[in-house]
Amino acid sequence: MKTMIVAVLAGLAWSGTALAEDASCARIRSADMGWTDIALTTNTAAIVLEAMGYEMTNTLLGLNITYESLKNGQVDVFLGNWRPAQDIEFKAYYDNSWVEVLGTNLTGAKYTLAVPTEVAEAGVHGFDDLAHFADKFGRRIYGIEPGSNQPLLDMVAAGRHGLKDWEVVESSEQGMLAQVQRAVARDQWIVFLGWQPHPMNLNYRITYLSGGDEEFGPDFGGSTVRTIARPGYAAACPNLARFFANLAFDIDTENAGMQMILDQGLDARAAAAALIKARPDRLAAWLDGVTTRDGRPALDAVRPALTR
Template sequence: MTPIKTTLTGVIALGALAATPTLAEVPESCRAVHLSEIGWTDIQATTGVARTLLDALGYEPKVSQMSVPVTFIGLEQGDLDVFLGLWMPSMATMVEERLESGTVEEIRANLEGAKYTLVVPGYVADTGITDLADLDAHKDRFDGKIYGIEPGNDGNQLIQQMIDDDAFGLGDWQLVESSEAGMLLQARGAWDAEEWIVFLGWSPHPMNTKMELTYLTGGGDYFGPNQGGATVHTLTRTGLTEDCPNLGRFLRQLRFSVEMENILMGAILDHDETADSAAVKYLQANPGLLEPWLDGVTTADGEPGLPTVRAALGL
């Protein structure tokens, strides 16, 4: 009887092992993950979160700062893997052909409820300037200038297109290009002096808590419908999620909120935090985010991802 019991025990043990899912290591070709960060604080923040989590999972994330057009080219050519900042519909003309031809892939919407269009301070809106069509009658008060961010970005292109089209009578206005920081410095100076200014605004961003802003209506043909309403998407090089399914699962589950991004951006802009340190502190204070993001995701070595990340964060 003893040999039979031993045999049955062995069979049961082997069956139990067979029923246990085997976690596989991530292929070496999938461990290095190259992300683009375009110099906007919101994309710095979300990219910082992704890099922090990928690093804790044992990947080798690399972040490069580059312009929006260069980002799309990098994804097309396979030099980049991930871009978390595809703002739609404002970037539609820059990406639609690429999506249709399959040279890049859209993974998911990672942020909903965003805004992206021209704004004026609340004290300007109080005088009746609430629509793009209201601007030109007060050109002198605005000095005929619309302030944008860095050259080559989609927002500036949309502003310039309005000028080129003489939309809303803006044909003789001037687009002033600088950077996110430069534009906001100009806006804050005008705000403090209660001068009139119109500039490119978006949410999430701490500018919305530091200044009372009105998002101008009427720009649906340029900035999209819903008064500048926007959605931000995750974009990858073609084939990434098929070649690297564990990474693909993580990216499909990674999503953010306006409130979250406002807090992260505030830490970066107001407290001189790096994107990574802001991400670590936020995740430590909000550990409940990790479970849905890491459901079924493993480390690069094939171990369960959630407990590994929690340990890395000191949770």
């Protein structure tokens, strides 16, 4: 009889929140760095979670502060663990279990230095070519917000690829893209931090540079993006951990959503809502084995609310 009661309670703990979740799970605290891709995926999660009866708030933080906030329990989840770059820079957080991995939300990404294709055709194919054209580039590499350019800063400080006297210009994703747009329009040379998914791959002819394995990993910074959480989050909030483990995207969808934001002027939430409505079939995979906050099957509650 005792074994039967334990089994029943375990089943109730999964299907209803009264036993399964800590009270703090009702409100999910997330972070991003102002990256368009993470804004899109985080807002997608927020829309679905709100239809499930949860509340999700997002705070703009630097990458270093995000990891510290996860470690200290001030942030619950972060959908922007680009790896291997962050796994190298923030290795101690994984080695010491200061963060925990909930799932992979994107495969097939890349993250490394890029140039306009016309510049590549003029002879710049890899990191080691940059120094040969230092004057053309003004000895500048354009990055994004401070805290996200450490591999480049370390590269310059160490003088790798002959770039010791170069400057890494830190601004923001939007600031960097403005520089790219200006340079392309004026047929000027520029080297910048590029990545996929992003509409820069649709809006410009760009070429990713080889030879940056030490800075960004092999295969042109070939990357996956994971969702990570504060320590103990999966145990305290198993229903939410299941949802975040299920939540996955693809390159084409993220490119399309980011183009809505950057080129069409939609805010991230509106773009996320449009993508959910356009691809309602994804909800079944995202909500497999997931319940609403009050214990009902999540798909039955969410699909009518978000696709009508």
